[in-house]
Amino acid sequence: MTGSRHVANDAWEALLSAHAVLMKQFAAEETWDSVSMREYDVLYTLSKCAGPARMSELNRHVLLSQPALSRLVGRLAERGLVERQPDSADGRGVRLALTAAGRDLQRQVGRRHARSVARAVTAELTPAQYRQLEEICRRLAGEPAPPARQAAPAVGHLQPHQRPADQQDKDLAS
Amino acid sequence: MTGSRHVANDAWEALLSAHAVLMKQFAAEETWDSVSMREYDVLYTLSKCAGPARMSELNRHVLLSQPALSRLVGRLAERGLVERQPDSADGRGVRLALTAAGRDLQRQVGRRHARSVARAVTAELTPAQYRQLEEICRRLAGEPAPPARQAAPAVGHLQPHQRPADQQDKDLAS
DNA sequence: TGGAGATACATGCAAACGCATATATCTTAG
């Protein structure tokens, strides 16, 4: 038993290491023109959300404190990349959506970035391996983990990562 | 072909998501007493290096810019947790090592943190799964990937992650 | 040998972050 604890820690450390190595690699590329990786992360997350998203929803995906995200979105809004509207249903909340310019920029950067990601991943892993990686990481992230790889029933709870399930090809398609 | 690109991107996104979710979870725990997670990361990395390490070596493991790491180490040195000595062999470089206090603090925090990590990982994954995760992530990180799980030949190039291969149990042992 | 370029780390400075807290709205027990 005491061994499995150790192995579990090694696995997490390996994940951290892979994350750091690849993040640095991606950051060093010329992909990021006029947006930082964090800003892109927000734009990308917004692009995956069907309708307007809320700050708190965004904040579940982005590794940033709530105030930091609030200001980051503020900056993106000032640059005309996202639109921030008061929510009619909930006066405290905000509805966020990409503007046309924001969507364009996300797609453009997303295309380049997706290429880098695909290159890095496929260079080291076999298809079977990165499929396993996806499955395992989804579980780790606490997602229901859709085991079937084709048209899963789409259970539909708005858990951590809800995605429209279509349309997200746009940014990944070459 | 165009499909595998997409799947590879999904795998990376899943990894990012798992990273973000677990990092937030760990950050929210009471584990971090007097050190931030980044500071702990540096202390931990130092604890794994056999002898004194160099800044640039550290910087390979930690996701921070070189100036940020330089100052972070400076702060740790001021607090008496790490020792910074000029390198006799290379006048430009610095040799970093944990002080006794630094090692103690690392172990104490490491014990708590390792528990959290083990809890989180084993709660979601089977032993076979986190072993696979480790193997796959090591490859992703560009490590030689020791396929044998017992006493690998220890090729020994000082690639990204060189670890003493022993002693690191100390911080993970319950 | 000498000097151009590379490497290792540090520092000035503006931008961005996290923590604590403020503000506004929603929810709910009484």
Next chain:
DNA sequence: CTAAGATATATGCGTTTGCATGTATCTCCA
């Protein structure tokens, strides 16, 4: 219906980050 508490987001403020650059040392080739 109201007051207490929860929730969603924003803002003040000190700290930390990244970028550009500085300084010192090392490397290597002419």
